Amino acid sequence: MSVLAEAFSHSDNRSFSLLSRLFSSPIVRGTYKDEKPEIQMNFVGSKTEQKRLTHLVNTIARHSPTGRKVLEDAAKAGYSVDFELLADSCGCCNKENKRISLNPCMNDAKLTTTFTHESRHAQQDMRGINAYFCSYDVATELRLRRAKEADAQAVALQTALEIRASTHDGAALREFKKAYPEIVAELPLTTTEKTLENVVADRNRNMTVAFNGWFDQQAMVSAYETGYLKAHLESISGKDETEQLHIFAERPFRGHLDSVQIVERVCQTENGKCYMEADKHALNNPKMCGIAFETKEAADVFFARRERLTGQPRDKSYQELPSRGSLTFTPNYAYFDMPYDVKKAAILNKILSQKSR
Numbered sequence: 001m002s003v004l005a006e007a008f009s010h011s012d013n014r015s016f017s018l019l020s021r022l023f024s025s026p027i028v029r030g031t032y033k034d035e036k037p038e039i040q041m042n043f044v045g046s047k048t049e050q051k052r053l054t055h056l057v058n059t060i061a062r063h064s065p066t067g068r069k070v071l072e073d074a075a076k077a078g079y080s081v082d083f084e085l086l087a088d089s090c091g092c093c094n095k096e097n098k099r100i101s102l103n104p105c106m107n108d109a110k111l112t113t114t115f116t117h118e119s120r121h122a123q124q125d126m127r128g129i130n131a132y133f134c135s136y137d138v139a140t141e142l143r144l145r146r147a148k149e150a151d152a153q154a155v156a157l158q159t160a161l162e163i164r165a166s167t168h169d170g171a172a173l174r175e176f177k178k179a180y181p182e183i184v185a186e187l188p189l190t191t192t193e194k195t196l197e198n199v200v201a202d203r204n205r206n207m208t209v210a211f212n213g214w215f216d217q218q219a220m221v222s223a224y225e226t227g228y229l230k231a232h233l234e235s236i237s238g239k240d241e242t243e244q245l246h247i248f249a250e251r252p253f254r255g256h257l258d259s260v261q262i263v264e265r266v267c268q269t270e271n272g273k274c275y276m277e278a279d280k281h282a283l284n285n286p287k288m289c290g291i292a293f294e295t296k297e298a299a300d301v302f303f304a305r306r307e308r309l310t311g312q313p314r315d316k317s318y319q320e321l322p323s324r325g326s327l328t329f330t331p332n333y334a335y336f337d338m339p340y341d342v343k344k345a346a347i348l349n350k351i352l353s354q355k356s357r
């Protein structure tokens with residue numbers, strides 16, 4: 001098959017977007033080697049897309065022990081990978097159909113960390129962390145959903161650091177730094193490169209810094225709080241009683257995990273240890289567990305209504321949480337390579353469209 005025919009042919013009967021294929025085609029990316037993937041994962045897509053996925057998997061598997069383990073676990077759990085044009089993000093991980101999707105518009109350096117990030121979500125699911133929003137009480141939801149994101153970014157950063165040490169190519173790390181400067185801000189990034197051995201030895205420290213740094217992205221924290229929590233609480237608004245009863249049933253807000261339990265479950269290293277060992281109460285820090293007043297207000301309305309309609313006692317878990325002020329966005333940096341307003345709308349749309357998963 002010619003390279004162009006390969007780029008636009010498809011490996012299954014799924015409908016596919018020609019435009020999506022274009023971004024992985026030789027016209028945009030040049031050609032990829034025909035090599036075997038180091039990790040057996042089910043790749044869905046054209047021949048060229050599969051070659052590109054193989055290239056990404058091999059970059060991670062050959063040069064980052066941390067990334068390799070995460071991808072291996074996702075593969076073991078039966079996750080497949082494809083490219084999907086995502087208007088608003090670099091990638092996503094869908095638990096229902098066990099599919100990791102990567103945005104083909106992003107360059108390979110960016111997708112290296114995205115792939116690891118999304119695979120980490122698959123690994124979190126394997127560890128029994130309930131993926132459905134509104135499963136736990138409000139205080140747990142706030143801490144847990146944030147912690148899962150911070151943890152996925154911690155693994156992504158460690159992978160980029162290991163790849164730089166192994167290959168002396170800092171592109172993945174540069175892309176990550178550019179997109180999420182707060183996460184990297186406290187990391188002592190020396191100009192003299194460390195050996196891979198040293199970077200692996202520093203893993204717990206690196207991941208702790210990244211985990212804590214995630215919470216410094218105020219706009220990101222607000223976007224998640226809005227989409228994962230406030231939007232669900234507000235979903236009863238304007239609905240009749242029957243619809244509201246459905247909403248209450250689908251969003252039980254039941255069960256509590258304290259800060260230490262969340263950190264122990266989420267912040268795991270590959271040998272079953274916890275990289276936040278020295279600071280297991282971190283999620284009690286106001287920066288980590290603060291609630292915006294708009295969210296608190298929405299919760300008050302939601303649980304008062306639920307009590308009236310079902311007799312279920314109100315969730316009081318969030319009453320003692322510190323306030324983080326208003327949900328107003330304070331953007332002064334880039335998430336992705338998009339202008340801010342597009343990004344803000346895009347993140348919200350993405351989160352809102354995920355419903356209570």
Ligand SMILES: [Zn+2]
Nearest residue numbers: 117121149152
């Ligand atoms: Zn994520």
